[in-house]
Amino acid sequence: MPEMGALLLVTQTSTAPGELLNLALNAGAVAPEGCVLIAMLGTLLVDLIGEQTAARWAPPICYLGLGSALILLALQWDAPLEPSFLGAFLADKLAIAFRAVVALSTLLSLLISWRYAKQSGSPAGEYAAILLAATLGAMLLCGATDLVSVFVSLETLSVASYLLSGYMKTDARSSEAALKYLLVGSAAAAVFLYGASLLYGISGTTSLASIGISLSNSPTPLAALALVFILSTVAFKIAAVPFHQWTPDVYEGSPTPVVAFLSVGSKAAGFALALRLLVGCFGAFDTQWKLLFTVLAILSMTLGNVVALAQTSMKRMLAYSSIGQAGFVMIGLVCGTEDGFAAMVLYMAAYLFMNLGAFACVILFSIRTGSDRISDYAGLYQKDPLITLGLSLCLLSLGGIPPMIGFFGKIYLFFAGWADHQYLLVVVGLITSVISIYYYISVIKMMVVKEPKEASEVVKTYPPIQWSNVGMPSLRFALLGCVVFTAIGGILSNPLFQWANNTVIGTPLLQQAIAMSNHQSLG
Amino acid sequence: MFDLSQGILSLQAYLLLAAFLFCIGVWGLINSRNAVRVLMSIELMLNAVNLNLMAFSSYLDGNLIRGQVFAVFVITVAAAEAAVGLAILLSLYRNRVTVDMEQFNLLRW
Amino acid sequence: MTIATSTELICFLVLSTVIVLGSLGVVLLENIVYSAFMLGGVFMAVAGLYLLLNASFVAAAQVLVYVGAVNVLIIFAIMLVNKREELKPIKGLRLRRIVSGAVCIGLLVLLVRVAIITPWPLPGPIAIGEEATARIGEHLFTDYLLPFELASVLLLMAMIGAIVLARRDVYDSELLAGDDMKEGLIEQTPTPLLVDKSSP
Numbered sequence: 001m002p003e004m005g006a007l008l009l010v011t012q013t014s015t016a017p018g019e020l021l022n023l024a025l026n027a028g029a030v031a032p033e034g035c036v037l038i039a040m041l042g043t044l045l046v047d048l049i050g051e052q053t054a055a056r057w058a059p060p061i062c063y064l065g066l067g068s069a070l071i072l073l074a075l076q077w078d079a080p081l082e083p084s085f086l087g088a089f090l091a092d093k094l095a096i097a098f099r100a101v102v103a104l105s106t107l108l109s110l111l112i113s114w115r116y117a118k119q120s121g122s123p124a125g126e127y128a129a130i131l132l133a134a135t136l137g138a139m140l141l142c143g144a145t146d147l148v149s150v151f152v153s154l155e156t157l158s159v160a161s162y163l164l165s166g167y168m169k170t171d172a173r174s175s176e177a178a179l180k181y182l183l184v185g186s187a188a189a190a191v192f193l194y195g196a197s198l199l200y201g202i203s204g205t206t207s208l209a210s211i212g213i214s215l216s217n218s219p220t221p222l223a224a225l226a227l228v229f230i231l232s233t234v235a236f237k238i239a240a241v242p243f244h245q246w247t248p249d250v251y252e253g254s255p256t257p258v259v260a261f262l263s264v265g266s267k268a269a270g271f272a273l274a275l276r277l278l279v280g281c282f283g284a285f286d287t288q289w290k291l292l293f294t295v296l297a298i299l300s301m302t303l304g305n306v307v308a309l310a311q312t313s314m315k316r317m318l319a320y321s322s323i324g325q326a327g328f329v330m331i332g333l334v335c336g337t338e339d340g341f342a343a344m345v346l347y348m349a350a351y352l353f354m355n356l357g358a359f360a361c362v363i364l365f366s367i368r369t370g371s372d373r374i375s376d377y378a379g380l381y382q383k384d385p386l387i388t389l390g391l392s393l394c395l396l397s398l399g400g401i402p403p404m405i406g407f408f409g410k411i412y413l414f415f416a417g418w419a420d421h422q423y424l425l426v427v428v429g430l431i432t433s434v435i436s437i438y439y440y441i442s443v444i445k446m447m448v449v450k451e452p453k454e455a456s457e458v459v460k461t462y463p464p465i466q467w468s469n470v471g472m473p474s475l476r477f478a479l480l481g482c483v484v485f486t487a488i489g490g491i492l493s494n495p496l497f498q499w500a501n502n503t504v505i506g507t508p509l510l511q512q513a514i515a516m517s518n519h520q521s522l523g
Numbered sequence: 524m525f526d527l528s529q530g531i532l533s534l535q536a537y538l539l540l541a542a543f544l545f546c547i548g549v550w551g552l553i554n555s556r557n558a559v560r561v562l563m564s565i566e567l568m569l570n571a572v573n574l575n576l577m578a579f580s581s582y583l584d585g586n587l588i589r590g591q592v593f594a595v596f597v598i599t600v601a602a603a604e605a606a607v608g609l610a611i612l613l614s615l616y617r618n619r620v621t622v623d624m625e626q627f628n629l630l631r632w
Numbered sequence: 633m634t635i636a637t638s639t640e641l642i643c644f645l646v647l648s649t650v651i652v653l654g655s656l657g658v659v660l661l662e663n664i665v666y667s668a669f670m671l672g673g674v675f676m677a678v679a680g681l682y683l684l685l686n687a688s689f690v691a692a693a694q695v696l697v698y699v700g701a702v703n704v705l706i707i708f709a710i711m712l713v714n715k716r717e718e719l720k721p722i723k724g725l726r727l728r729r730i731v732s733g734a735v736c737i738g739l740l741v742l743l744v745r746v747a748i749i750t751p752w753p754l755p756g757p758i759a760i761g762e763e764a765t766a767r768i769g770e771h772l773f774t775d776y777l778l779p780f781e782l783a784s785v786l787l788l789m790a791m792i793g794a795i796v797l798a799r800r801d802v803y804d805s806e807l808l809a810g811d812d813m814k815e816g817l818i819e820q821t822p823t824p825l826l827v828d829k830s831s832p
Contacts, residue, residue: 025777037785044792085778126796133789140782148593152779155600156786159607163793166611169801175615176627178797182608183561187552189604190568193597194545197575197590204584204756206593222750225742534754535747537681540648542743544655544674550736551659554729559709563658563671566702570678573694581685583752585759591690592771598690598697599783603790605702609709610794616713617800625722 026084029076029091032069032099033139039065040132047125054125059114059474062128066107066135073100081508087207088146093506095143097345097499098272101352102142105265106135108356111478112363113257115471119367120168120255127167131261134160138269145280147196147206150273154192154237157269158185161262165254177253184246188236195229198222199281208281216284227285230277231292237270238326241299251319256366259315260359263322264352271348274333275341279513286336286517293334298428300327305432309439314362314372317439318355321398324436325351328410331417331425336517338501339416341510346500347409350397353489354406357394357482361387364475368465369458379455380447383462390483392444397486399437405489405496412497537578545571558622562608569601643684650677664710672703689765 042061047054073096083090110128117124137156144150162185166178200206202223203214215223235243251259278289304324311317329351332344365380365387366372381388397404400411410433417426467476489496504510544567551564573594580590616622650673657670675698682691760767772780 030778040785086775088775088778123796126792130789130793133785136785137782140778144778146775146779148589148596148776148779149782151593152596152600152782152786155604156782156789159600159603159786159790160793162607162611163789163797166614166797169614169797170618172615172618175611175618178611179558179608179615179627182604182611183552183558183565186562186565186604186608187568189600190545190548190565190572193569193572194575197572197579197593200576200590200593201579201583201752202750204579204753206589220750222746225746534752536644536648537685538747539744540651540681542740542747544651545743546736546740547655547659549739550732553732555659557664559664559706559713560659560667562709563667563706566671566698566706567655567658567674570674570698573690574678574681577682577685577687577690581687581759582754583756586757587771588687588760588764588767589771591687591764592768592776594687594690595693595768595772596776596779596783598693600786602697602701603787605705606794607790607797609705610798612709613712614797622713623720625720 029084142272192233198226297330350409360479361391541574
């Protein structure tokens with residue numbers, strides 16, 4: 001339909017950018033990002049004064065910036081919805097929820113990273129600044145509604161992640177992980193850009209909403225090709241099988257606090273991107289991308305959880321488990337119902353606390369012993385009850401054992417899938433959940449059940465527990481916060497359900513998609 | 524200047540060239556054993572994307588030329604990425620003294 | 633055929649020949665230094681195509697950034713990590729190349745076919761030609777203001793991160809007595825946190 005496309009082009013090209021100068025920017029929507037940016041610049045400035053000053057002042061500046069960003073996000077919740085930056089950004093409730101998850105994950109990752117940075121001898125000031133830049137990119141990615149904004153924020157997040165994963169430069173494994181991540185990530189970005197350029201060619205615009213309209217008017221083979229290109233990049237970002245090969249390597253080689261951020265913050269931004277692009281832009285290809293995502297979800301759940309069984313390194317096991325967890329979240333994406341989207345938001349929030357809690361315990365163990373092997377955890381409960389308890393609770397929650405918060409998140413996802421007749425997905429999800437419980441429990445069994453004489457060498461020579469060193473109090477705070485929330489969050493899950501549902505109800509983008517799928521199923 | 528809508532050169536000519544450049548980039552990405560060459564292949568792919576964007580911008584969006592702005596952003600980001608890539612490569616070379624991709628196997632690939 | 637169109641056609645053919653041969657050279661030549669110079673040639677030819685498309689600003693940016701910065705960076709990278717190393721032969725390399733070549737040709741055929749059968753909404757609006765530079769400026773400060781500002785953060789962060797990673801640290805353990813070294817540059821000898829016990 002060339003006539004149709006030409007007509008659309010004429011209506012869209014009626015305003016020249018010069019005339020837009022008089023319109024309101026509505027820049028208040030990115031005030032939380034502004035706080036993060038100011039904190040980043042402040043960290044860099046105090047880092048110029050000297051190493052000691054940076055170590056003293058960088059943490060409070062970061063907490064202040066991220067804390068005020070979270071407060072501003074909470075204040076935005078009820079604000080009237082208006083597109084800002086002339087259509088480049090939209091602070092709808094979905095964006096606010098995912099930005100809060102990202103900011104909170106950065107805050108918790110920073111809390112657990114000071115001691116690690118100190119002990120590995122890396123400069124902490126620049127580390128915090130780069131992590132804040134990654135947060136800035138991830139937060140803007142959650143609300144970006146324009147292909148150019150999506151690309152630049154995606155690259156800010158990615159380039160910062162490459163730098164962070166190579167941050168321990170005396171460790172060859174860290175550099176190697178960074179190089180692999182950089183090469184694979186840049187290739188994925190190039191593929192995304194090729195898809196984006198095709199979308200621009202089809203619609204003559206870079207705004208996601210206009211592209212969505214023009215795709216629904218003329219679903220050509222070219223649009224399907226662009227869908228495949230863009231979908232593979234989204235799948236790379238959320239580490240879905242078979243685009244996951246980078247994950248275990250990067251997770252094993254990178255500094256552990258960085259992995260904590262990548263597994264939660266980066267992944268949350270990836271899911272927000274998936275919602276914006278697939279639901280908002282490719283509504284016309286609903287059945288196609290849902291089919292593709294069903295396959296990706298089944299592969300991720302199966303492979304992630306099965307391969308995790310065979311791992312001997314704790315970080316690598318958590319990497320594969322995070323691939324499996326992403327598969328569970330994809331069930332909500334495939335449903336496309338109100339419950340499905342709400343379950344996604346809820347599970348991301350729950351995953352934030354349980355995964356970061358687990359990482360806090362793993363980091364604490366590696367700080368004290370320098371080991372990462374699962375077999376070295378044997379008999380730990382006698383030497384360090386706190387790590388044992390915290391890790392046990394978080395892993396049980398990741399496996400979906402009641403009454404932890406992970407159970408409620410997972411049951412909501414499965415419920416949404418069952419209600420939408422995604423029986424295959426739900427059955428695969430249930431079976432792989434059982435598998436995942438097996439390897440989570442085996443770690444717990446290793447820590448708790450072993451007799452003292454069976455304890456590993458590392459545990460036998462366990463150092464006395466000290467909390468007075470630099471960075472340890474904040475690590476303890478983050479660990480306790482995550483574990484307590486994971487444990488009692490399930491009991492208090494009603495407000496969380498409310499919050500997740502309000503997120504979906506207050507997001508026009510998702511409401512349109514739900515209305516459309518309801519219409520299809522009726523007609 | 525030439526009137527593009529009347530010209531013999533069509534939009535497709537540019538798209539074909541870009542597609543070729545992109546595929547060469549993909550092939551180089553898969554088969555290069557030198558890490559620097561992998562970086563070069565990625566630059567080829569990005570140039571293919573830019574060519575696509577510029578052609579669309581000129582033929583289909585000649586008034587607003589959003590594609591040109593997009594291309595400027597791609598160029599900016601590519602420069603940042605190349606600088607970071609070089610820094611990581613140097614840092615790795617200090618530890619390993621090789622650029623052969625097949626030797627980077629401390630982590631299972 | 634007027635002189636203008638035939639000149640355009642000739643320019644396009646010459647530039648595309650340079651791009652095709654140059655890109656093949658980048659991936660196929662044995663010597664990586666030749667590849668890097670081929671890459672510079674490809675960048676210049678692409679800039680020429682931009683001029684053909686009436687985009688003088690982007691062409692200038694392409695020459696300045698790609699040829700002036702990225703290509704020079706790559707040549708620096710080659711010089712800094714320049715060690716003649718005999719690559720160990722791997723089994724099945726030829727097969728891998730052929731299979732991936734077939735995959736890439738398949739991709740090319742797909743892309744080309746789709747580009748040809750798609751009904752592009754031609755002709756588009758009238759091109760603004762030489763005012764493009766001013767229009768890009770207007771875009772950067774109106775509807776692309778957010779990515780423009782974010783790009784500055786990205787560049788700042790990339791600069792700092794690249795310096796941190798590429799800087800060669802001077803450790804106190806390596807320092808000879810009597811060297812006058814600024815105190816601030818000396819870093820503590822780091823201890824690796826996760827000792828890899830599986831490999832010697």
